[in-house]
Amino acid sequence: MHAPYIARPSTVSVIMLKVLLALLPAIAVSVWFYGIALLVQLSLASATALLAEAAMLRLRGVPVAPFLKDGSALLTAWLLALSMPALGAWWLIVVATLFAIVVGKQLYGGLGNNPFNPAMVGFAVAMVSFPAQMAHWGMPHGPLDSAAQLAWIFSRELPAGLSLDAISMATPLDYLKTQLLLGGSDIASLKQAPMFGHIAGVGSEWVALAYLGGGLFLLQQRVISYQAPLAMLAGLTALAVPLWLWQPAHYVDPLFHLVAGATLLAAFFIVTDPVSGPTSARGKLIFGFGVGLLIYVIRVFGGYPDAAAFAVLLMNIAVPLIDQLTRPPAFGKRKRTKKAGQHA
Amino acid sequence: MEANTDARPWRDIVHNGLWKQNAGVVQLLGLCPVLAVSTSVVNGVSLGLATTLVTTVSGAAVATFRHTIPNEIRNPVFIMLIAALVTCVDLAMNAWMHSLYLVLGIFIPLITTNCIVMARAEAYASRNTVPEAALDGLMMGLGLTGVLGILGGMRELIGRGTLFSGAELVLGDIGHALVLHVVPPAFNYQFLLALLPPGAFFGLALLIAGKNYLDARARKRASLPAATDNETVSA
Numbered sequence: 001m002h003a004p005y006i007a008r009p010s011t012v013s014v015i016m017l018k019v020l021l022a023l024l025p026a027i028a029v030s031v032w033f034y035g036i037a038l039l040v041q042l043s044l045a046s047a048t049a050l051l052a053e054a055a056m057l058r059l060r061g062v063p064v065a066p067f068l069k070d071g072s073a074l075l076t077a078w079l080l081a082l083s084m085p086a087l088g089a090w091w092l093i094v095v096a097t098l099f100a101i102v103v104g105k106q107l108y109g110g111l112g113n114n115p116f117n118p119a120m121v122g123f124a125v126a127m128v129s130f131p132a133q134m135a136h137w138g139m140p141h142g143p144l145d146s147a148a149q150l151a152w153i154f155s156r157e158l159p160a161g162l163s164l165d166a167i168s169m170a171t172p173l174d175y176l177k178t179q180l181l182l183g184g185s186d187i188a189s190l191k192q193a194p195m196f197g198h199i200a201g202v203g204s205e206w207v208a209l210a211y212l213g214g215g216l217f218l219l220q221q222r223v224i225s226y227q228a229p230l231a232m233l234a235g236l237t238a239l240a241v242p243l244w245l246w247q248p249a250h251y252v253d254p255l256f257h258l259v260a261g262a263t264l265l266a267a268f269f270i271v272t273d274p275v276s277g278p279t280s281a282r283g284k285l286i287f288g289f290g291v292g293l294l295i296y297v298i299r300v301f302g303g304y305p306d307a308a309a310f311a312v313l314l315m316n317i318a319v320p321l322i323d324q325l326t327r328p329p330a331f332g333k334r335k336r337t338k339k340a341g342q343h344a
Numbered sequence: 345m346e347a348n349t350d351a352r353p354w355r356d357i358v359h360n361g362l363w364k365q366n367a368g369v370v371q372l373l374g375l376c377p378v379l380a381v382s383t384s385v386v387n388g389v390s391l392g393l394a395t396t397l398v399t400t401v402s403g404a405a406v407a408t409f410r411h412t413i414p415n416e417i418r419n420p421v422f423i424m425l426i427a428a429l430v431t432c433v434d435l436a437m438n439a440w441m442h443s444l445y446l447v448l449g450i451f452i453p454l455i456t457t458n459c460i461v462m463a464r465a466e467a468y469a470s471r472n473t474v475p476e477a478a479l480d481g482l483m484m485g486l487g488l489t490g491v492l493g494i495l496g497g498m499r500e501l502i503g504r505g506t507l508f509s510g511a512e513l514v515l516g517d518i519g520h521a522l523v524l525h526v527v528p529p530a531f532n533y534q535f536l537l538a539l540l541p542p543g544a545f546f547g548l549a550l551l552i553a554g555k556n557y558l559d560a561r562a563r564k565r566a567s568l569p570a571a572t573d574n575e576t577v578s579a
Contacts, residue, residue, distance in 0.1 A: 103546070128540065128542075129534075129536040130536070
């Protein structure tokens, strides 16, 4: 390219639209494996998010239409719907979305002012408040047809002869955690369980691959930068590799951690959030690395099967500090050395 | 006429304690019990009333001895006075409201270290007369009780769908009749977040925001009348 070109600055809505577009492959793969339940959750979340956003904007006395059209509420809703169990009750996603938009975003002053990632706030609220409901994950090509899925989401009614155990199953992360806690056998034999696929969860590993594809598209479009995702995956690997080499029977392989659960969703769509993440490149590296480390620590040593939401929220708290410590020097000024800093 | 001018400081004390200098939502003193015990109306109000008893009597006691307590060691003396009172409350609750005593647990002895008790002793009771200090303690305590009650109500209602649960701990068997199931028990309703510590922080933040909103509205109204008077005159 040769100068001079007039750059057209990308607006918030264009960026949000591209991120939503990047989520489409993962949604398609999910629907293929798990049925239309996810689409129901997506619509419930979107409707709730837009209504809540509009109501809060009105209450705050801010123009409603331009902010509603920027698509950020929709993105929060989609990320939330994708990270919650697709077979969850209708009120679960509604409560989580309400919390994400009203408390996580608007009470802090709306888009650009929220210190925490709204979608992860909603997820954490649901996880802490309704742990039992949040454990009902569907199985790929499960026994419920579309109508039965709708009936289950809206009225918690199952077709005759089916129990809750027959339609849902533990995620691989959940299964490994409980079995290892029970003092069960080694990883290799645990991985024979039906919920494991080639690398991670059967079905869900393909969804993860679709997230990876969407993330690479966003990188190519320069909507996100590589630092935070790369550092997050590096942080996760940095803990997973040594422990796995030390005791492969007790600590699952790093590749599993990279693909399982919400790792890739978090890496490309959550830690890249420009609002709740740090601004400088070096800050993004630190932020991502911290999230990766925390995900591993909470997954393996903590009480919850997956940890992306808690890891991101914890690192969100550190963002102001990271931003302050990694502020790049102004153009033309020399980088402050320690000595100069003391004088200043 | 004289009674009117005398009533002014008393009214100020009441207004300060209940609203303007409210211990829970303005001074933010004694946050530890506010956050920890406000899981239900009954818990909150019970601990609030126990604290009120201590602030009132300790206020009066500190004011009584304010001329004899050496200035250099006043704080240790205040703490001993307060601790003695709290011990009385602790023993009394243990004797007469044992089940409630078990629920509130460590937070009854901790009234001793509650900042609001110490703060009123130091800032008010040690430099005012006995009746004023007693009234100040009473109003500060009641203000805190109000916040604890409202916060407890919010958390109980959102967290469990009930109100006044645990009333039997205070009132005996009649208390069972008082428990309000806003959400029928058959629904098995529970929203854990409201009962966990985050619920206390969110609830308190909303209460503070609510108080600031009411104050701002009152200020707006107070500045308006001049304009509205003119309008009525011109009309």
